[in-house]
Amino acid sequence: xxxxxxxxxxxxxxxxxxxxxxxxxxxxxxxxxxxxxxxxxxxxxxxxxxxxxxxxxxxxxxxxxxxxxxxxxxxxxxxxxxxxxxxxxxxxxxxxxxxxxxxxxxxxxxxxxxxxxxxxxxxxxxxxxxxxxxxxxxxxxxxxxxxxxxxxxxxxxxxxxxxxxxxxxx
Numbered sequence: 001x002x003x004x005x006x007x008x009x010x011x012x013x014x015x016x017x018x019x020x021x022x023x024x025x026x027x028x029x030x031x032x033x034x035x036x037x038x039x040x041x042x043x044x045x046x047x048x049x050x051x052x053x054x055x056x057x058x059x060x061x062x063x064x065x066x067x068x069x070x071x072x073x074x075x076x077x078x079x080x081x082x083x084x085x086x087x088x089x090x091x092x093x094x095x096x097x098x099x100x101x102x103x104x105x106x107x108x109x110x111x112x113x114x115x116x117x118x119x120x121x122x123x124x125x126x127x128x129x130x131x132x133x134x135x136x137x138x139x140x141x142x143x144x145x146x147x148x149x150x151x152x153x154x155x156x157x158x159x160x161x162x163x164x165x166x167x168x169x170x
Contacts, residue, residue: 004127005119007136007161008168014038014115014137015053019060022113025133029063029105031098031126033116034078034086035070036139036147043140044077051082058084063105067097067114069121092116093125102131117141119154123161136161 008025011017014037022030035041038050057064066086068075075088085104090097102109112131116122117139126134136158141147 002127002164003157003160004124005157006127006164007119007123007158008133009135009165010158010161011135011137015049017115017135017137019057019062022133022135023060023062025113026111027062027113027132028111029065029102029107030057030113030115031065031067031101031105031131033092033114033118033122034066034068034075036117036141037115037122037137038066039078040140046078046082054082054084063107065101065104067092067101069097092121093128095125095129098125098129098131118150119157120150123157 032038039046054064064084066079066084067090068088069090069092070088072088075086079086087101087104098109102112109130110132113133113135114122114126114131115135115137117137119136123134123136139147142151
C-alpha cells in the first residue's frame, strides 16, 4: 500500500491542474478545498480567476463541489457566485466528509479527485477514502506562521508526491 500521506500530484497552484490530466485517472468529479487552496483564508470572495478555473472542469463534463472544514457562513459567502455545490464542516480527514462530497456529486469516491493545500487533511483523508487522485497545491497562506510550521512537517511527503508524479508521467 502506498503511504496515504503522499499525494498523487503536487502543483504550485490550482491553475496548474487540468481536466485532461485528471480524466486520465478516471476522475469525473473534483472535491476542492477552499481556504489556502482557492484563496487565502483572509479573502471573503474568490478572485475573478476562480470561476473560470472551475468552469473548465464543468465544460469538460466533470462535476465540481467545494469541500471545506470551515463554517457555513464562510463557505456560503465564498461560493455563492461560483455556481457549484459546497459542503461545510466536512470534518476532513474523516472519510464521511469525502463520502458526503462524492454523494453531492452523484459519483463514487473512486471517480473523484481531491484538491487541497494540506497533507494531513486533504491528501491523507482523500487517499484513505479511496479517491482516484489527490492533488496537493501550495497554500495561499504559506507565509502565515502556523501554516508554515505545518508545511515543515509536510514537506517530506510533498517531495515524495512530486517524485510520484514524475514517475507517473514516464
